[in-house]
Amino acid sequence: SPGFQPQNVLSARFSLPGVRYKEDAPARNFTGNLVASVRAIPGVAQASATTLLPFGDSNNASVLMIEGHTLAPGEAPPVPGWNIIDPGYFQTMSIPMLQGQPFKEGDTADTQRVAIIDQFLAKKYFPKGGAIGAKVRRGVEVDPKDPPYTIIGVVGSVKTADLAEQNPVGMVYFDYKQFTPRSMFLVAKAFNEDPQLGSEIRRAIQKIDPELPLFDVKTMPDRVSTSMLNRRGAMVVCLVFAGLALVLSAIGIYGVLAYTVTQRMREFGIRMALGAEARNVIGMVVGHGLKLAGIGLAIGIAGAYALTRLMTTMLYDVKPTDPTVFLLVAGALIVVAVVASFIPSVRAVRVKPAIALRYE
Numbered sequence: 001s002p003g004f005q006p007q008n009v010l011s012a013r014f015s016l017p018g019v020r021y022k023e024d025a026p027a028r029n030f031t032g033n034l035v036a037s038v039r040a041i042p043g044v045a046q047a048s049a050t051t052l053l054p055f056g057d058s059n060n061a062s063v064l065m066i067e068g069h070t071l072a073p074g075e076a077p078p079v080p081g082w083n084i085i086d087p088g089y090f091q092t093m094s095i096p097m098l099q100g101q102p103f104k105e106g107d108t109a110d111t112q113r114v115a116i117i118d119q120f121l122a123k124k125y126f127p128k129g130g131a132i133g134a135k136v137r138r139g140v141e142v143d144p145k146d147p148p149y150t151i152i153g154v155v156g157s158v159k160t161a162d163l164a165e166q167n168p169v170g171m172v173y174f175d176y177k178q179f180t181p182r183s184m185f186l187v188a189k190a191f192n193e194d195p196q197l198g199s200e201i202r203r204a205i206q207k208i209d210p211e212l213p214l215f216d217v218k219t220m221p222d223r224v225s226t227s228m229l230n231r232r233g234a235m236v237v238c239l240v241f242a243g244l245a246l247v248l249s250a251i252g253i254y255g256v257l258a259y260t261v262t263q264r265m266r267e268f269g270i271r272m273a274l275g276a277e278a279r280n281v282i283g284m285v286v287g288h289g290l291k292l293a294g295i296g297l298a299i300g301i302a303g304a305y306a307l308t309r310l311m312t313t314m315l316y317d318v319k320p321t322d323p324t325v326f327l328l329v330a331g332a333l334i335v336v337a338v339v340a341s342f343i344p345s346v347r348a349v350r351v352k353p354a355i356a357l358r359y360e
Helices: 024-039 089-093 119-125 197-208 220-227 229-263 265-273 278-314 323-349 353-357
Strands: 009-015 044-050 064-066 081-085 097-100 114-118 135-138 149-155 171-175 183-190 215-219
Touching (some): 024 183, 044 089, 089 183, 097 119, 119 149, 119 171, 215 220, 220 229, 229 323, 265 278, 265 323, 265 353
Parallel strands (some): 114 149
Antiparallel strands (some): 009 183, 009 215, 044 081, 044 183, 064 135, 097 149
């Protein structure tokens, strides 16, 4: 789970030119008007703006100083991701509010500075609770006259670049009206999948500023999928070679055992001439084939157990020594060994003893 719901969410980026948006007030007004216009589009359930979009190839992290938290010797201050958002962001992305409250539309640059942290930061720096109401400051060199930000809520943690993320750094959220950015992502959640939503959003932005382009338009499922291309490509290559190795192993086992049985054709003729029953001969041959295959599998499993540990970094929620995979592969090769021993042995015992004794 990435920590949010990507279904039916469309994202796009806009960047306000500094020449026409030098002051914070026009930039804030543009973002607020754009979000309101997109929310008014038929079929749109919610819309918002954010500077750090999950899986959006965006990154923004900096030091966060927590008042009352003394760093231990050698401990580095937290460097979480910083995300400047519109108050409707959590609802748009379906990020759960665990404690406290979200930002309000009434928050402005002149009201109390507020911030929201994610569950990771809350558990790490407030293990006994008390995150709500705590004060935080941006950066290491803090001006004492600069008012701190008060934490008013805790939300669920979100993965931002990798679904297999193992070392999160946390996230702190600020209200865009108190921390006005010039470049943001617009996110719009539709009630149903709508291929025309991108065009509708472009028309909405052109009504506000005809000269402003909208770019990097993608659905959130596409962004999540794109983030896995490298991992998926490597695993597909591994699967192809693993499949070829399994096929070659099966062909090799079949060829060796079939050849071995064929070489024993005279032996079978003698046994049949002396009164041996066909099922006994077949059982003996198949048993010998399984013995050879078993020895090979024991060596192979030991080697696989040692080598598959090299794939640990490529796996998620799957152990490199997954017993199900080992059992399935071993079972497949045992079936091949049985077939390779059984078919030629049946053919051999059906040959008349006199012909088998003359077989070269």
